[in-house]
Amino acid sequence: MTSSAIDFEYLRAVVMRNSGNHVDPSRDYLFESRLQRLLRDRGLQSLSQLVSALRSDPGPTLQRSVAEAMTINETSFFRDTSTFDLLREQLLPALIAARQTTRTLRFWSAASSSGQEAYSLAIMLREHFPLLAGWRIDILGTDISAEMVERSSAGRYQRIEVNRGLPARFLVKYLVRTGDEWEVHPDIKRLCRFQQRNLCLPFPSGETFDVIFLRNVMIYFPQDTRRHVLLGMHRSLARDGVLFLGLSEQPRMDTHWQTMLTPKTVWYKPIPA
Numbered sequence: 001m002t003s004s005a006i007d008f009e010y011l012r013a014v015v016m017r018n019s020g021n022h023v024d025p026s027r028d029y030l031f032e033s034r035l036q037r038l039l040r041d042r043g044l045q046s047l048s049q050l051v052s053a054l055r056s057d058p059g060p061t062l063q064r065s066v067a068e069a070m071t072i073n074e075t076s077f078f079r080d081t082s083t084f085d086l087l088r089e090q091l092l093p094a095l096i097a098a099r100q101t102t103r104t105l106r107f108w109s110a111a112s113s114s115g116q117e118a119y120s121l122a123i124m125l126r127e128h129f130p131l132l133a134g135w136r137i138d139i140l141g142t143d144i145s146a147e148m149v150e151r152s153s154a155g156r157y158q159r160i161e162v163n164r165g166l167p168a169r170f171l172v173k174y175l176v177r178t179g180d181e182w183e184v185h186p187d188i189k190r191l192c193r194f195q196q197r198n199l200c201l202p203f204p205s206g207e208t209f210d211v212i213f214l215r216n217v218m219i220y221f222p223q224d225t226r227r228h229v230l231l232g233m234h235r236s237l238a239r240d241g242v243l244f245l246g247l248s249e250q251p252r253m254d255t256h257w258q259t260m261l262t263p264k265t266v267w268y269k270p271i272p273a
């Protein structure tokens with residue numbers, strides 16, 4: 001085995017242990033580009049030096065930094081519009097009717113990346129459901145990456161990001177131009193909060209959400225981690241709640257999730273335990 005092959009195997013194991021993300025060996029070349037900044041910040045010259053630093057430092061900080069730097073943060077506003085259409089047209093009206101007493105709705109964008117999913121939800125609620133103005137609305141966005149959580153909380157986006165999926169009328173209505181960037185309006189920010197959270201760790205108990213978005217993250221997890229996450233989601237979702245996965249993902253847990261096919265998209269309903 002060459003020394004670089006050993007380095008990559010070690011790095012892949014660090015990523016798996018700390019984020020549950022599988023890096024396929026065919027994508028080893030990504031370590032070089034994604035870890036450049038970490039190498040620079042730590043004054044390291046090469047991946048081999050990084051591996052040596054990891055081996056001699058048993059603490060979690062450096063390991064987590066490597067895992068976070070290797071996450072894929074691809075996202076956009078109103079990604080898979082059919083999902084948002086279904087929520088707006090059918091699923092939310094039913095949930096609103098069912099929550100007339102508590103007048104509370106809780107949403108979780110799990111693996112929220114830079115926050116566009118959470119802000120898309122908030123914009124949709126403000127735009128299409130003015131009757132919710134007096135309700136308690138909580139949109140929680142969580143991601144393993146501290147950098148993504150910081151970016152989401154700031155709610156500032158570059159032109160190329162707002163050009164992806166955000167209709168122009170929403171851009172001018174719900175974001176404010178600040179220099180070269182666009183910042184989410186405080187009225188929308190107020191509905192959202194962001195936290196760093198690793199889905200591979202035990203889920204906090206006592207949290208219940210009405211709608212959970214768990215999209216485009218389980219593709220990176222091995223089967224046992226997917227199962228752990230889907231069981232945690234099942235405990236965290238109201239009995240009449242709604243789970244969305246990425247369009248290429250399926251729970252494959254017939255005991256816990258019922259697949260609800262609609263003409264344009266799919267959602268998952270929890271089966272009572």
Ligand SMILES: C[S@@+](CC[C@H](N)C(=O)[O-])C[C@H]1O[C@@H](n2cnc3c(N)ncnc32)[C@H](O)[C@@H]1O
Nearest residue numbers: 019071073074075111113144198199215216217
């Ligand atoms: C491809 S993005 C998906 C973003 C958004 N959900 C969407 O569909 O547009 C995947 C996100 O999952 C996050 N992630 C990866 N592993 C994670 C883990 N173990 N716990 C929490 N978030 C994780 C990454 O940091 C990244 O921001």
